[in-house]
Amino acid sequence: MACGTGICMTCVIPVVGGDGITRMVRSCVDGPVFRGEQVRFDDVGSIPFDALGAPGWKGAAGRGVEQDRDIA
Numbered sequence: 001m002a003c004g005t006g007i008c009m010t011c012v013i014p015v016v017g018g019d020g021i022t023r024m025v026r027s028c029v030d031g032p033v034f035r036g037e038q039v040r041f042d043d044v045g046s047i048p049f050d051a052l053g054a055p056g057w058k059g060a061a062g063r064g065v066e067q068d069r070d071i072a
């Protein structure tokens with residue numbers, strides 16, 4: 001981790017939330033501890049096409065998940 005305060009964005013990793021949606025989270029402030037099965041280790045270093053906010057992501061219509069930050 002570079003800054004450890006949530007500013008530099010160098011620690012961002014894809015994590016699957018309880019709703020099944022992948023979010024790019026800052027491991028320094030949103031973690032640093034995650035359940036191993038929730039981290040998409042094969043996609044670390046990239047933005048998975050199905051991650052919330054990824055280019056072309058269509059969202060889950062009507063659920064308002066764009067504002068949902070619960071990753072547990």
Ligand code: FES
Nearest residue numbers: 004006009011028
């Ligand atoms: S280490 Fe800088 S945002 Fe996480």
